Amino acid sequence: MRTRRLHAIAAMAAGLMVTALAGCGGNGGAGGDSFTIGLLLPSYGRPRFDHFDRPLIEKRLKELCARCKVEYANAGDDAAVQRRQIDTMITKGASVLILDVVDPKALRSSVEAAHKSGVPVVAYDRLAQGPVSGVVTFDGMQVGRLQGEALLKALGDKADRSQIVMMNGDPTGPNAEWFKRGALSVLQGKVKIGKSYDTVDWQSENAHDNMSRALAALGPGGIDGVLAASDSIATGAISALKGAHVTPLPPVTGQDADLDAVRRLVSGEQYMTVYKPFRNQAGAAAAMAVALGRGDDVGGIATGTIDNATTKDIPSVLLTPVPVTVRDIKDTLIKDGLYTIDQICIPKLRAACDKAGLT
Template sequence: MNKRFALVAGIIALSMIIPATQVFAAGQGEREVSQQLVVGLSLPTQREERWVRDRETMIAEAEAAGIDLRVAVADADMAQQASQVENLLAQGIQVLILAPHDAQAAASLVEEAAADGVPVISYDRLILSQDVDVYLSFDNERVGELQGEFITNLVPSGNYIVMSGAPTDNNAALFKRGAMKYIQPLADAGDINIVTERAVDNWLPENALNIVENALTASNNQIDAILAPNDGTAGGAIQALSAQGMAGQVPITGQDAELSAVRRIVEGTQSMTIFKDTRELGKAAIEAAIILAQGGNVETNNVVEGVPSLLLTPHIITEDNIDLLIDSGYLTRAQIFN
């Protein structure tokens, strides 16, 4: 049992205050279809492996807890996410789990939910709104610190490409802030020359590809290290390096422990990634939804931008500790090495 949320006790208590109506469906036996806890889940994308995992975990956890989880995916479109959230609210959801495409714009959705008396869980990405009930994520500044410390230890001087994530994502600013704690002092001292410093719109690998291609051209291929904010952008950067016969020669960071990235680490074209166990985050979100539906307070360990927050711990992954992913069951040996 997760002591932070007391899930089992929460489910028992919930069953006492929200009775379920039992009906029969042909071939399916007895099942609960009404008076369930109804939770809305709004995700920004399914283009990246980690967001697919988040969705799958929450669906499984909700099913196990007898929760009616209604899922919407915005496909990196804030207007679409706004429409989807309004639709979820119209369906009478009791709690909203919202991972925003745009941290600023999503504040209006939180206000709409609050007006309907619906608690909001800001999931993985912080919504910049004081009406958020709780923020669940990883220590994202620490993620950036792990990336920055790693790359500067490996390459303490030379030409750097510095990329950050989507400007609409508050996490991107936290990742970069953490990384620059290590990179900026060396740049100020003249040891590191930042050839280009760009944000990657929508986290798209093709945008990272273009940034790195242009930087390689401008520097006559004289690049010594690349700060890539996640595994998708690292993949785009590596594609650009491959076109110049440089893949594996330039250390590059990543994040999310995507299968493709872990395989690149084994191959030697990507130097590291960050393991954020989204299974734990997804479970925490469902547990928090149960507690908020009962009018309780989710136990937290931090406050971010004035919002009570539960921040989980990220872990660095290199070729030396890939077994951490295997031992945890996040990936299998066969997936990685076959």
């Protein structure tokens, strides 16, 4: 995977760009035509997909094309299920697909089938293989770098004498390797990596099992930090650490700004998460899908190009992730309207919220 040029988008710029597209496009602009857009998300296991991505994408699609129909499917982390879902949407006459692919290699033939049927595919959040027509995602290398930098900061001047465990994502997806490479670019040579595990399906249960193995191998006192690739992985890792009565808990990273993870930031059980402004991502993907459905070029939406394993120079929007610790919650997640104070500061966290300046 490589980019032709650097193309991170500031949140305000992305919002303005997508808003401007509401009045553009063929057939008389937004609401002047109608077609079906297939939205295929990969997992129920990570709360962000149904809590944020789906409603934001559907809302933006309706704003850009009021008469368009949206068909939704969630694959539940099963590539075979997602293959059938894609086939069904093509058969039912979808004009364009927004695809967050479960397994890029396994679904390559489905992307090719869509292309042959004249159905363009927008790869969302993960870079699919095959002849996709556009890509909207976050800079995965930067996600990993932010996690690695935060962990080193938490370890402080003891980092060079510390041992960490890396809890990576599912290797069947391209993002997991992207995140890992970003983290290693920061961590290698700065801290000892005692164990490194891949987490099948990004599931917290699998992360719990892997952390239990690390505890057995390194001992409860032998883990000074945990590089967890996502908040769901952090959930399992922290559960295993607490089950082994590790106190104090070592710093643990995360990603996705899940509500439970944000509450863990407040309680001190998790050190940081990576917030990916989903509204910008959803807006750019919706704009690409509507443009492609109308037969328009997406060059005015894309901010650069990216290559996958099979196709070069794919129009892309590569967005900038944001690191969040407890000190940043108010100026990021609350400011953006992702959560309210009341959602985060449940009764048992009121004292911690007061200490963090949230209430």
